[in-house]
Amino acid sequence: MHPHPAFRWEDRPAIRDLVRETGFGALFAATPDGPRVAHVPVVWLDDDTLGFHLARGNGLARHLDGATGLFNLQGPDAYVSPDWYGTGPDEVPTWNYVAVELEGRVSRTDEAGLVAILDAISHEQERRLAPKPEWTLGKVDPAKTAKLLTAIIGFRLDIQAWRGTLKLGQNKPDAARLSAADALETQGRRAMAALMRGAK
Template identity: 65%
Template structure:
């Protein structure tokens, strides 16, 4: 994460909220075949346990059980032009962003755990689509669902390391930060502009 402590984010509840809101990220692991990465959706099982699933045919899958995993959730981001600060010519471009890194031990789930993870994932995401009637696997023929789940493997990540960054221009005067927020929003990056205007918010 960013070495400047000004941008350090240590509110674990807020980091959990961001991961839950995004619902998607990137899992990294060192394997005998070299470093590997997979992009996937996640859900929280409790305050320190993420659940996820990976295609059985993915090269990373056979190495995950017992490995150390690093999950990264990337929030809003955007390029910041020095012109937006209105602080003169001795400024440089930068990139503002919000990100969470979660490191911990990976454990393979049994079939019941995998199915529960899939049910929770679809329930959380379908709830966001209301008033659309929620999809559930009850709409599927059970044998078809069982056949499809054979192609994926479920894992948990027991989070032991939490690292968060909110780089939002906190090292600039408030007027400069808010001016830059106007500029980045005009450039189409409304998400990071909102965070820049509210650097103290939990999530």
């Protein structure tokens, strides 16, 4: 994560909200074959635990139970031109971004835990599609569900370390930061512009 203390993000409820809203990221772990990454949908099982699943054939799946995992989520990001600050020629380009790293112990779930994770992920995503009727695993033929459950493995990440970064130009004068936010808005980078306007 970025070493500048102005960019350190320790607001756990806000981090949880970003993870919930995004619902997807990358899970890294060391294996005997070297470091590996899997791209996974995630859901909060409680305030300090993420649930996710992997295809049984994923090269990382057989190494995760009992391992240390690192979940990484990339939020909005944008290149910032030094011209946008309006503070003179001595500024340099930078990249503003939001990122989260959640580190902890990974454990494999049983089948009931896997079904609970699948149900929670689909519920979290389907509720956003209202008024469409919510899809549930219960709509699938039981024989097909049973086959699906043999092809994937459920996991929990019990988080022991939280690291967040909000690099939004907080180290710049307000006028310079807001000027850059306005420029990003004109470039269509609305999410980053809004975050920069709200930065303190």
